[in-house]
Structure formats: C-alpha cells, structure tokens
Amino acid sequence: AQTVTQSQPEMSVQEAETVTLSCTYDTSESDYYLFWYKQPPSRQMILVIRQEAYKQQNATENRFSVNFQKAAKSFSLKISDSQLGDAAMYFCAYMDDTDKLIFGTGTRLQVFP
Amino acid sequence: NAGVTQTPKFRILKIGQSMTLQCAQDMNHNYMYWYRQDPGMGLKLIYYSVGAGITDKGEVPNGYNVSRSTTEDFPLRLELAAPSQTSVYFCASISREAGTEAFFGQGTRLTVV
Numbered sequence: 281a282q283t284v285t286q287s288q289p290e291m292s293v294q295e296a297e298t299v300t301l302s303c304t305y306d307t308s309e310s311d312y313y314l315f316w317y318k319q320p321p322s323r324q325m326i327l328v329i330r331q332e333a334y335k336q337q338n339a340t341e342n343r344f345s346v347n348f349q350k351a352a353k354s355f356s357l358k359i360s361d362s363q364l365g366d367a368a369m370y371f372c373a374y375m376d377d378t379d380k381l382i383f384g385t386g387t388r389l390q391v392f393p
Numbered sequence: 394n395a396g397v398t399q400t401p402k403f404r405i406l407k408i409g410q411s412m413t414l415q416c417a418q419d420m421n422h423n424y425m426y427w428y429r430q431d432p433g434m435g436l437k438l439i440y441y442s443v444g445a446g447i448t449d450k451g452e453v454p455n456g457y458n459v460s461r462s463t464t465e466d467f468p469l470r471l472e473l474a475a476p477s478q479t480s481v482y483f484c485a486s487i488s489r490e491a492g493t494e495a496f497f498g499q500g501t502r503l504t505v506v
Contacts (some may be wrong), residue, residue: 286435313493323481325497371435373495379443380451381426381487381495385435 282307284374286384293362294392300347301357301387303372310334312376314348314355319369319386328370331355359389367391395419399484399498406474406505414469414501416484424487425467426495427451427459429480436483442467474505 283306293299305314316328331339331348338346343363347356359366372384400415418425423444428436428451438451442461456478458470467486471478484498 315493315495317495323500325483325485325495327494330493375493379424379449379489380438380441381485382438382452383428383436 282309282374282376282378282380282382284372284382284384286372286387288387289385290388290390292390292392293359293366295362295364297362298358298360299362299389301359301370301372301389303355303357303384305353305355305372305374307353307374307376309376312374314346315373315375316344316346316355316357317371317373317383318366319371320367325371329357362391364391364393397484397486397496397498399482399501401501402499403502404504406471406503408474408476408505410474411470411472412474412503414471414482414484414503416467416469416498417465418467418484418486418496419465420486420488420496421464422486422488422496423464424489425461426485426487427457427467427469428483428485429453429478430483430500431480439469439482471503476505479503479505 312333314331318326343360369386375381397418426441427439437453440459442448482501485495
C-alpha cells in the first residue's frame with residue numbers, strides 16, 4: 281500500500297528566511313501526483329503546490345517550490361521569504377490511479393518575527 | 394457556487410447513538426472522499442467514491458458506512474458511536490479532469506461521550 285511519511289512534526293523559521301519541509305513516500309507506481317496542502321488554524325485545507333511524477337521539472341508557485349526526487353521517492357517543500365501567514369500545518373499527499381488520496385501526518389510550521 | 398458543504402459543523406453524540414454526516418458538492422466532481430483528523434494528526438482516509446453507485450474503503454473504514462446515490466452527495470454514516478470516533482471529519486471532492494486539486498469542506502467536529 282502507498283504510504284506518505286513526514287518525519288518533522290514541527291519546524292520553525294524566522295520571518296524572511298527559507299525553510300524546507302521533508303516528505304517521503306512509498307509506491308510501486310510510476311505515474312502519480314504529489315501535493316502539499318496547508319492547514320491554518322481555521323482548519324481550511326489549501327492546496328499549496330502540485331507535482332506530476334512524469335514531469336521532471338520541479339513545480340514552483342511564487343515563494344513555494346518543491347524538490348522532487350523520483351528515484352529516492354522524496355518530495356520536499358521549500359518556502360522562501362517566509363511570512364507570518366505561512367504558519368500552519370503542512371501536509372504532503374499522494375494520489376495515483378487507485379484514486380486514493382493519502383496524506384502524511386503533517387509538519388507544524390512556526391514563523392517567528 | 395458553494396463548493397463542498399458539510400453539515401453539521403458540530404455534534405455531540407452519546408455512546409451507541411448513530412448519525413449521518415452530510416456532504417454535498419456543486420462542482421460536478423466525480424471523486425469524493427471522507428477523512429478523519431484526530432488532534433494534532435494527519436488526515437486518515439475513511440471511504441472514497443469515484444462516481445455515483447461506486448464506493449470503496451480507505452485506511453480506517455471500520456465503524457462507518459457510506460453511499461453515493463448521486464454525483465452531488467456523499468453521506469457518511471456512523472453506527473453505534475464510540476469514543477474512538479471523536480474527531481474532526483472532512484469531506485473532499487476532486488475532478489481528475491480539472492487537475493486533481495482537492496476541494497475540502499469546513500469539517501464536522503464530532504464528540505462522542
């Protein structure tokens with residue numbers, strides 16, 4: 281079965297600095313999607329960034345970028361120029377042709393002024 | 394366009410009672426999901442559906458049932474509620490054709506006492 285592992289329960293970063301959140305996954309599939317979702321205290325789930333496994337180029341959305349290492353089954357999220365509003369839980373997620381959308385356990389990001 | 398609507402937002406159940414959590418989406422998405430999120434934890438997949446009349450078990454289906462008679466609605470039934478089912482429940486929908494972004498409801502906070 282596919283699994284998603286986030287080994288950092290908590291991370292902290294200073295405002296304007298850069299932080300990287302880690303995610304690894306296990307699958308035998310070759311085609312799949314990977315996601316990072318943000319959950320602020322409001323509990324709303326917000327898509328941050330998405331990567332399709334067949335695309336070798338790393339996805340980027342403004343201050344958010346990923347380092348996708350398919351062979352290593354690694355999918356880390358880099359947040360540049362961190363802002364106070366980035367403080368939230370961040371979840372890594374995986375989806376393939378089985379149509380299950382599976383989440384990791386999350387990383388709580390604190391941003392200090 | 395309301396997106397994904399969950400009702401109720403809060404509920405307290407007594408042990409052994411039953412209830413149905415409602416989920417409706419107006420985006421004509423085929424894929425719908427139910428998750429539970431325990432405090433400080435990630436989202437665990439309970440059940441999912443890839444279309445009307447089709448449902449399948451996720452990671453933690455025991456104690457729950459679902460049905461999908463229409464594209465719009467995906468109710469989650471709790472039979473014989475137990476304290477272990479105290480959690481926040483999220484419903485989500487996806488359109489694979491439109492890019493796989495999951496749209497989430499606001500969640501239902503359920504307490505079983």
